[in-house]
Amino acid sequence: MSVNKFETVSSIVDNYQPNDELFEEILNDSHLSATWQRYHLMGDVMRGETSDVIDLDLSSQIAAAITDEPTILAPRTNNAFTSKLKAKVVQFAKPFGQMAIAASAAGLMVMGVQQNTAETDALLPASQVVKTMPFGGTAEPVSLNFQQTSRPSEKEAFVEQQRRFQALLSDHQQQIKLSSVVVNNTPKQDKAEESAK
Amino acid sequence: MKLISSLLLLVTLSTSIAANENESENEKAEPWLERLATSLQTLNFSTSFVVVKNNQAEPYHWFHGLDENGHELEILSLLNGPRRDVLRKQGIVSYIEPELPPYSVTSQQITGPIPAVFRGDITALGKNYDFVSVGRSRVLGRPAQLIRIVSKDPHRYGHWLWLDQKTGMLLKLALVTRSGQLLEQIQFTHLDITADISESLQQLQQTTLPKVIEIPDGYQEQVLQWQVKWLPDGFVQLNANRHRISSTKQPVEFMLFNDGLVDVSVYVNPSEDNQRATDYVMDGATLVLNQVVKGFEVSVVGKIPAITAKAIADSVVLLPNSTP
Numbered sequence: 001m002s003v004n005k006f007e008t009v010s011s012i013v014d015n016y017q018p019n020d021e022l023f024e025e026i027l028n029d030s031h032l033s034a035t036w037q038r039y040h041l042m043g044d045v046m047r048g049e050t051s052d053v054i055d056l057d058l059s060s061q062i063a064a065a066i067t068d069e070p071t072i073l074a075p076r077t078n079n080a081f082t083s084k085l086k087a088k089v090v091q092f093a094k095p096f097g098q099m100a101i102a103a104s105a106a107g108l109m110v111m112g113v114q115q116n117t118a119e120t121d122a123l124l125p126a127s128q129v130v131k132t133m134p135f136g137g138t139a140e141p142v143s144l145n146f147q148q149t150s151r152p153s154e155k156e157a158f159v160e161q162q163r164r165f166q167a168l169l170s171d172h173q174q175q176i177k178l179s180s181v182v183v184n185n186t187p188k189q190d191k192a193e194e195s196a197k
Numbered sequence: 198m199k200l201i202s203s204l205l206l207l208v209t210l211s212t213s214i215a216a217n218e219n220e221s222e223n224e225k226a227e228p229w230l231e232r233l234a235t236s237l238q239t240l241n242f243s244t245s246f247v248v249v250k251n252n253q254a255e256p257y258h259w260f261h262g263l264d265e266n267g268h269e270l271e272i273l274s275l276l277n278g279p280r281r282d283v284l285r286k287q288g289i290v291s292y293i294e295p296e297l298p299p300y301s302v303t304s305q306q307i308t309g310p311i312p313a314v315f316r317g318d319i320t321a322l323g324k325n326y327d328f329v330s331v332g333r334s335r336v337l338g339r340p341a342q343l344i345r346i347v348s349k350d351p352h353r354y355g356h357w358l359w360l361d362q363k364t365g366m367l368l369k370l371a372l373v374t375r376s377g378q379l380l381e382q383i384q385f386t387h388l389d390i391t392a393d394i395s396e397s398l399q400q401l402q403q404t405t406l407p408k409v410i411e412i413p414d415g416y417q418e419q420v421l422q423w424q425v426k427w428l429p430d431g432f433v434q435l436n437a438n439r440h441r442i443s444s445t446k447q448p449v450e451f452m453l454f455n456d457g458l459v460d461v462s463v464y465v466n467p468s469e470d471n472q473r474a475t476d477y478v479m480d481g482a483t484l485v486l487n488q489v490v491k492g493f494e495v496s497v498v499g500k501i502p503a504i505t506a507k508a509i510a511d512s513v514v515l516l517p518n519s520t521p
Binding site: 161162163164165166167168169170171172173174175176177178179 | 296412417435443451453460476483485487
């Protein structure tokens with residue numbers, strides 16, 4: 001039946017003269033009238049009579065979809081009591097919110113300051129990879145007794161210490177290379193000699 | 198009745214198997230490490246890895262192979278910054294570094310980021326470390342077996358190795374504290390195992406290595422004025438000498454100790470300061486600790502925890518019959 005109706009719409013679009021009853025039916029049926037509109041559009045496109053921009057009117061559909069959408073959030077109530085309560089809650093919550101914002105801003109500032117000092121630290125020893133850590137400054141569970149190194153003014157001492165550490169590190173690596181001579185000569189050299197023979 | 202008895206048998210069987218598995222956990226890990234040693238000695242491989250420490254990465258190329266006579270050829274190159282290459286053929290290892298003119302030493306192994314013991318006798322570590330086979334994971338796109346080398350005492354770090362299930366090759370290595378904090382890791386980024394040796398190694402065959410430096414007899418077994426009284430079990434002295442630190446020209450008494458896996462250096466020298474508080478830095482897992490007590494500076498360097506290094510430094514004493 002419905003297929004028939006679509007056929008009718010199609011033939012009307014193609015200039016077939018239907019009787020008035022059919023016409024009425026198409027006009028009253030929104031679905032069929034939409035089809036009528038669509039068929040005309042198709043014809044226009046095929047004949048190349050459309051403008052460059054096809055105005056598919058989506059706005060009415062979107063608007064309709066929004067009104068039809070079920071409300072998932074809390075149901076709308078016009079109760080005076082709840083709106084009063086809400087106002088109170090808002091009043092109460094606001095100062096806290098402001099404080100939270102202030103606190104986070106302060107946090108940002110602290111972070112920014114730390115960032116800055118970290119950057120200047122990194123600039124101090126230009127070629128150094130390593131960074132000093134005072135022995136007592138870490139969370140090592142030790143009962144060792146020693147003072148924490150805190151000599152903020154002694155930049156020179158710091159640089160000197162960095163240089164010392166770097167020198168020790170490279171000397172350590174150098175000595176390992178030279179000492180491996182001793183380590184492995186005994187058993188493995190024999191093996192190598194045997195295989196050479 | 199028959200069904201019940203067979204079920205019972207099954208249960209007892211499976212529990213006994215489970216018990217056996219627990220017991221053999223340590224023994225299961227050792228063959229993996231032996232296989233790694235064999236692979237590192239016998240395979241023709243060309244590989245790349247990255248050492249990750251202090252939020253920075255050092256990329257390396259590593260080639261290894263056997264020539265037609267079965268002699269090992271090996272090249273290790275740092276790819277960033279000034280050239281640092283290590284070459285090895287026929288019992289000679291050459292170091293090409295920016296600090297020094299190229300030199301060679303007689304040795305069977307190169308000194309690099311990967312501990313040399315992995316290509317040697319791993320069972321020797323059994324006295325101080327446990328080997329634990331942990332499980333499987335995917336590394337470098339391959340199925341890998343995780344083996345942990347865990348220190349028996351709290352004075353050392355653990356080494357975690359991810360080994361290729363197919364070839365036994367190392368795919369990843371991590372240095373980890375006892376609490377599980379990662380200090381340094383080596384991630385392989387590429388691994389090629391070939392039938393023939395690579396072009397670089399063929400070139401190495403043609404290359405004449407720099408002159409072998411002669412180390413005078415007894416130079417590395419000198420009797421020093423200072424002595425280390427405490428070290429974790431298993432550390433043996435490899436070297437004791439007096440030399441000048443090349444960059445600062447500071448004369449030092451030097452001792453090098455090794456437990457099979459890690460090296461620890463101890464330096465003693467007179468200082469301009471009378472007293473300086475203990476201070477240390479970490480380069481990845483390598484610790485450099487330094488303190489001055491009564492005009493003498495003691496420094497400890499190695500891949501050991503700070504508490505261990507502090508204890509070693511504090512144990513350094515002047516021999517009774519010598520004058521500083």
